[in-house]
Amino acid sequence: MTDEAVRRLIIGAARSLFDRKLTHGSTGNISVRIGDAILVTPTGSSLGTVQADELSTIDLDGRTLHGPKPSKEAFLHAATLRARPQATAVVHTHSTYAAAVSCLDGLDPANALPPLTAYFAMRIGRLPLLSYHAPGDDSLEDLAETTARDNTAFLLANHGPVVAGATLGAAMDAIEELEETAKLFLLLRGNSTRPLTPDQVERLRPPA
Numbered sequence: 001m002t003d004e005a006v007r008r009l010i011i012g013a014a015r016s017l018f019d020r021k022l023t024h025g026s027t028g029n030i031s032v033r034i035g036d037a038i039l040v041t042p043t044g045s046s047l048g049t050v051q052a053d054e055l056s057t058i059d060l061d062g063r064t065l066h067g068p069k070p071s072k073e074a075f076l077h078a079a080t081l082r083a084r085p086q087a088t089a090v091v092h093t094h095s096t097y098a099a100a101v102s103c104l105d106g107l108d109p110a111n112a113l114p115p116l117t118a119y120f121a122m123r124i125g126r127l128p129l130l131s132y133h134a135p136g137d138d139s140l141e142d143l144a145e146t147t148a149r150d151n152t153a154f155l156l157a158n159h160g161p162v163v164a165g166a167t168l169g170a171a172m173d174a175i176e177e178l179e180e181t182a183k184l185f186l187l188l189r190g191n192s193t194r195p196l197t198p199d200q201v202e203r204l205r206p207p208a
């Protein structure tokens, strides 16, 4: 795929997230790997208005190669893509329901959401919760990289989800599934629920 085609895909995904209120203000960022480089949305940009020629190009260590300054969260994308050679895209949002879950007390840090539906089990599998880190705290980078080696998605405490995919379409599908499952989880709180069994989950688990 050409650089131009990837830029168009990123902008299409950005508008889709913004138009459906899965991102707000200048939150949320999208990246796609092309060879040894990563195209990522720039710092301070809104996914509702960012343009194809405004994307930043960074390397896999998160250093800027050219273009505007990358998102302050670009290091999360680089760390996730380093950890997952089979992934080409990463999407991060502060989407309402997933962010709400990330603020709850008493979650299982190994898996913040129960497997309520088959599609969550297939597209996400397991959702580790990473402890709160202040913006700019780069100790999150190592934690994200280590976690991403065995997980396609993780949830940043008091913040939001980071999801990788073999393609940008797969990462988008997965982060939307995560958001919907977070919504179900919150709707069902206080009710007795019956998540999928470990055996049912195992049959659906995405490749590590």
Ligand SMILES: [Zn+2]
Binding pocket: 028, 073, 092, 093, 094, 159, 160
């Ligand atoms: Zn963020």
